[in-house]
Amino acid sequence: MPTTPRPAVVVVNYGSVHLAAAALRPFAGTRWTRVLVDCWSSAAERDRVVAAGSADGWTLVLPETNLGFGAGADAGIRAALDAGCDLSLVLNPDASVGLTAAEALVADVAADDSLLVAPAVRTPQGGDWFTGAALDLRHGRTRNGPPAGPDDVPWVSGACFAASASRLIDVGGFSGEYFLYWEDVDLSVRWTRSGGRLAVRDDLTCVHDVGGTQDGTTRAADAASTSRGKSPLYHYYNTRNRLLFAARNVARDQWGGWLRATPAHTREVLLRGGRRAVVRHPLRTLWPALRGTAAGLTCLLAARRTAPGARNAAAVPASADRKGLMDGAR
Incomplete structure (x- = not known):
């Protein structure tokens, strides 16, 4: 008899465990496994993370260096798999998503493991931070909104998204080469090239307090x-x-x-x-x-200087899905 897929929420922390704890709080006492990856910032912060994680039952990943967002998220996704969870929700530490929205996202993935799906992301004031975006492959410029031309490809924000953990690892996860910024664009392109589908659920909301973390500590903080x-x-x-x-x-x-x-x-x-x-x-x-x-x-x-043809494939633009899921990104 098939087992029910188990979900995990993965948060990458750097010097802001109080925010990470708030991001994980909606999942306490539920079926969700809570994974916190603490990229090294200081001994004092590591002590705070271990104390909070032990008290609240988090699954902790404790690298001895600052891995950056992408490599940190990959480490958390692998920890989720090791814990028996194949549905992963990656969430910024200064973002918050309600349990109902989170369950809806992972339910979409459970129904179709080729799907990488994100909610609409709002600011605390209610403004749009991410409702879909596209990259112009001919000129390397990003813009808000779904793909509008033959050279546009969609991508999904890394602030909050759900996907199959095993499929994420199979496509190579995030690329640690980026450290901060553009790693979600890179993942989105590789995801679609591997036959996957991107979607934005604009009926679901995540709140992103951009700059809520300490200045210079996370990619959201660095954008502040x-x-x-x-x-x-x-x-x-x-x-x-x-x-x-x-x-x-x-x-x-x-x-x-x-x-x-x-x-x-x-x-x-x-x-x-x-x-x-x-x-x-x-x-x-x-x-x-x-x-x-x-x-x-x-x-x-x-x-x-690499061999001819290496890294030479252009991404294939995705089309719109009219059934409440919009293929597209940030």
């Missing part, structure tokens, strides 16, 4: 604007990882469009923290963005 603009990690990895994505996933005959759009993209990333921050704090803003762009160009150069 301060009086000095975005963090250096934000500027570096957003510029670098766009070109790393191209090296890994975009046909070489399309690299020209990505390169031509790179100066405008770097400028756009810089201005997300405000023009004043760029002028007043260039070592924190302009310099990391230029370093990230240079590192991304190095990734393209290295990929060009």
Whole structure:
């Protein structure tokens, strides 16, 4: 007699266990296994994580280094599998999703293990943070909304999504090369190439308090604007990882469009923290963005030296599903 699939919620922590605990709280006392991956930040934080996890029955993964979001999530997904859970909900520590919405997401995956599904993500003030987005494969630019042209591909935000844990591992999980930013775009493209399907349940909601974690500690925190603009990690990895994505996933005959759009993209990333921050704090803003762009160009150069045809397949755009699930992303 077939067994009922067991779900796990996976949260990656870095220096903000109080937020991670709040994210896991709705799942206490339920059938859900709660997995917390504590990327190393300090001995004091590790002690707090172990104490909270022991008191509340979390499954803890305790790496001795800061793995970054993607590799940390992969470690949590593997721990979920080891605990007998094949339905995984990955959740940012500064995000919250109700149990009803979480159950609906994993029910979709239980019915179709080719599905990677996310809810709509709102800000605490009720604004839209993610309701679907697309990547233009010809120019390397992202925008809100579903795919609108032949060169657009959808992708799903890593802030909150559900998928089969075993299938996530089979497609390679997140890529640890990214560390922060663009790893969810990369996973989405590889997921669809492997025959999977992306969806957004716009009738379900997750609340994302962007910047709720300590500045510089998680990818959400690094996206937070301060009086000095975005963090250096934000500027570096957003510029670098766009070109790393191209090296890994975009046909070489399309690299020209990505390169031509790179100066405008770097400028756009810089201005997300405000023009004043760029002028007043260039070592924190302009310099990391230029370093990230240079590192991304190095990734393209290295990929060009690989054997012909390597990393050369273009993603196939997905079409819309009209039955309440929208194929698309952030």
